[in-house]
Amino acid sequence: MDVTSFGIDHDRLLRGIYVSRKDQVGDGVLTTFDVRMKEPNRQMVMDTSVMHTIEHLMAVYFREKSDWKDETIYVGPMGCRTGMYVIFKGDLEVEDVLDAMKKAFAYMENFEGEIPAARSNMCGNYLDHNLGITRIECGIFLHEVLEHMTKENMEYPKQNRF
Numbered sequence: 001m002d003v004t005s006f007g008i009d010h011d012r013l014l015r016g017i018y019v020s021r022k023d024q025v026g027d028g029v030l031t032t033f034d035v036r037m038k039e040p041n042r043q044m045v046m047d048t049s050v051m052h053t054i055e056h057l058m059a060v061y062f063r064e065k066s067d068w069k070d071e072t073i074y075v076g077p078m079g080c081r082t083g084m085y086v087i088f089k090g091d092l093e094v095e096d097v098l099d100a101m102k103k104a105f106a107y108m109e110n111f112e113g114e115i116p117a118a119r120s121n122m123c124g125n126y127l128d129h130n131l132g133i134t135r136i137e138c139g140i141f142l143h144e145v146l147e148h149m150t151k152e153n154m155e156y157p158k159q160n161r162f
């Protein structure tokens with residue numbers, strides 16, 4: 001399977017979950033998922049404070065609360081602020097993780113209380129969080145996209161001219 005990120009046509013990329021890459025590491029494979037919450041260059045990107053809160057909540061969810069906790073390698077924000085990267089152990093496809101992703105976004109949409117690790121001794125910019133807007137953004141992605149996934153929300157559009 002060709003999963004190189006250079007051939008992706010961002011002008012036609014929709015919201016969804018995509019296999020960004022697979023890396024052979026030792027005897028195993030790591031699969032990097034592109035969790036694309038905004039259409040690139042066509043929808044407003046998320047605020048940095050929202051990306052930051054999603055990073056904290058999603059990392060805690062996958063590392064501590066999910067069935068995937070033993071497979072979770074990394075959760076982090078995209079610099080373009082249109083989505084998140086999540087890396088799991090295993091040679092995986094979107095269908096394998098869709099249910100776990102729905103649960104993660106439901107967890108974030110409904111999260112109440114103190115944001116995990118949002119304290120000065122545990123975070124590099126602990127005041128830069130926004131739980132209210134994070135809950136709204138996670139609800140939009142869950143209800144508008146994850147609950148209605150089609151092929152176009154799971155397979156990258158390729159660049160014709162590449």
Ligand SMILES: [Zn+2]
Binds near residue numbers: 052056122123124125
């Ligand atoms: Zn932080």
